[in-house]
Amino acid sequence: MKKRFEEKVILLTGGGSGLGHAAAMQLAKEGATLSLVDLNEESLEKVANEIKKEVPDVKILTLTADVSDEEAVKSFVQETKQQFGKIDGFFNNAGIEGKQNETQNYGIDEFRKVVDINLNGVFFGMKYVLEVMKEQGSGSIVNTASVGGIRGVGNQSGYAASKHGVVGLTKNSGIEYGQYGISINAIAPGAILTAMVEGSLKQMGGDDWEATGEEFVKANPMKRFGKPEEVGHLVAFLLSDESNFINAAVIPIDGGQSNKY
Numbered sequence: 001m002k003k004r005f006e007e008k009v010i011l012l013t014g015g016g017s018g019l020g021h022a023a024a025m026q027l028a029k030e031g032a033t034l035s036l037v038d039l040n041e042e043s044l045e046k047v048a049n050e051i052k053k054e055v056p057d058v059k060i061l062t063l064t065a066d067v068s069d070e071e072a073v074k075s076f077v078q079e080t081k082q083q084f085g086k087i088d089g090f091f092n093n094a095g096i097e098g099k100q101n102e103t104q105n106y107g108i109d110e111f112r113k114v115v116d117i118n119l120n121g122v123f124f125g126m127k128y129v130l131e132v133m134k135e136q137g138s139g140s141i142v143n144t145a146s147v148g149g150i151r152g153v154g155n156q157s158g159y160a161a162s163k164h165g166v167v168g169l170t171k172n173s174g175i176e177y178g179q180y181g182i183s184i185n186a187i188a189p190g191a192i193l194t195a196m197v198e199g200s201l202k203q204m205g206g207d208d209w210e211a212t213g214e215e216f217v218k219a220n221p222m223k224r225f226g227k228p229e230e231v232g233h234l235v236a237f238l239l240s241d242e243s244n245f246i247n248a249a250v251i252p253i254d255g256g257q258s259n260k261y
């Protein structure tokens, strides 16, 4: 049986850790050719080597870049197209959480930084990838929003603004590009245990962060954190041909928690 991503080229940002790492592994197992982008060269190479060990015949291009730098985004999109001839799917995922604080104390520099990466970065990615996909007349984009992009969580001005912005961009562009055979959706993960969430728990609980985590998940209907692999499966589905008629949608993956906030 043909694998879902055989002969498909997938570009993915934030590939060096967490959700990007898990999605890249899933896509590679299903036959994808990958172009992986991350700011952190070392972790990117580590992930690429891990994938090559698991899927020896995988084709992977690794590109170190900052998604908040428009020229860098333009060039990693061009390089992917040049190397592989097309871009079938784009997981527009790199992001940071930022320092937690009440709005009045949420520094403007921190706000700008979080919005630059999480929102401007997603916009730049869509802008340049959509040029390629429109010319092809096909493609799928998955933007990473968050439960913090559909609900108020608190202490996260920059994160909330950026992730609500990602939801807005997704709906707007999904409406524009559906007619060209391109689907654009967002995922809204709840707390998935990755380096980013570990960082948040440390901000909340310091050395006691594991106990803080246990307390935190008691509020979840499923009483646990999500696993990066679970998000990887959702991303693969949304980038596959099986989900072609899902467009401009925002899909929570949070154990049901966003219905409780």
Ligand code: NAD
Pocket (backbone or CB within 6 Å): 013, 014, 015, 016, 017, 018, 019, 020, 037, 038, 039, 040, 043, 065, 066, 067, 068, 093, 094, 095, 096, 097, 117, 144, 145, 146, 147, 188, 189, 190, 191, 192, 193, 194, 195, 196, 197
């Ligand atoms: P992570 O910290 O494990 O991975 C994020 C990756 O993005 C890292 O490898 C990092 O180096 C890279 N990155 C950061 N800034 C970058 C930049 N400017 N340019 C290029 N790469 C950059 O975090 P994660 O949990 O995998 O988060 C991935 C995405 O999922 C983020 O957008 C995050 O906001 C979102 N998200 C995560 C959760 C969660 O619970 N983990 C929940 C909701 C949304």
